[in-house]
Amino acid sequence: MPATTALLVLTWLTIALLFLALGATVRSLRLLQARVDRHATEFAATRTAMRIAGTGTARIVLAADSGCALCGAVAERLSRLADRLPAPLSLMTYEQADAWAGRVDTDRLPVVSDPVSWQEIAHLSPPVLLLVAADGEVQRLFLPVDVAGVDRVLNEWSLAMNRGVEADAVHAGTDSVR
Incomplete structure (x- = not known):
C-alpha cells in the first residue's frame, strides 16, 4: 500500500x-444537564413548601447560627437597617435566644x-435571608456570601415591597435561589 493511501486511511x-469522542462528550453533558434540571426542580419544590412558623405578618427573617462570623455581621447590619426596611425583621435560630x-x-x-x-432550611449553610409572607410561606431566599450582597438584596426587596409587587416576582440577583 502506498504511503499516501495509508496516511489518508489513518x-x-x-x-x-474524534467524532466518537465528541459524541460521548455531548452525551455526558446531556446526562449532566438532565441531572441538574431534576435536582433544581426538586429543590424548587422543597423551597416553595417551606414554612416559617409563628410569623403572622410578612417579614424578613435571618436564619443564623451564633458560631458563624458572617451570620453575626449580617445580623448587625440588619439591626442597623431595621428602621429603613418596609417589613419587620426576625433572627431565627435553632439555639436558645440568649445565645445572641x-x-x-x-x-x-x-x-x-x-x-x-x-429543620426546613437545615440543609442550607447559614446565614440564610428569607422573605416570608404573612402565612409563613417563604417567598424569596438568599444565601449571602458578604454583607454587601445583603444590602443589595434588601434594597431590591424593599423597592418591590414599597411598590406593592408580589414578593415572588422579585429577582434578587445571581446569588439568590429562585
Whole structure:
C-alpha cells in the first residue's frame, strides 16, 4: 500500500475517533444537564413548601447560627437597617435566644428560637435571608456570601415591597435561589 493511501486511511480513522469522542462528550453533558434540571426542580419544590412558623405578618427573617462570623455581621447590619426596611425583621435560630444576647440589638432584631422551622432550611449553610409572607410561606431566599450582597438584596426587596409587587416576582440577583 502506498504511503499516501495509508496516511489518508489513518487520517479518516482519526477523524472518526474524534467524532466518537465528541459524541460521548455531548452525551455526558446531556446526562449532566438532565441531572441538574431534576435536582433544581426538586429543590424548587422543597423551597416553595417551606414554612416559617409563628410569623403572622410578612417579614424578613435571618436564619443564623451564633458560631458563624458572617451570620453575626449580617445580623448587625440588619439591626442597623431595621428602621429603613418596609417589613419587620426576625433572627431565627435553632439555639436558645440568649445565645445572641449582647451580640445584636434584640429590640430591633428580635431573636426567635425555632428548631422546627430551622429543620426546613437545615440543609442550607447559614446565614440564610428569607422573605416570608404573612402565612409563613417563604417567598424569596438568599444565601449571602458578604454583607454587601445583603444590602443589595434588601434594597431590591424593599423597592418591590414599597411598590406593592408580589414578593415572588422579585429577582434578587445571581446569588439568590429562585
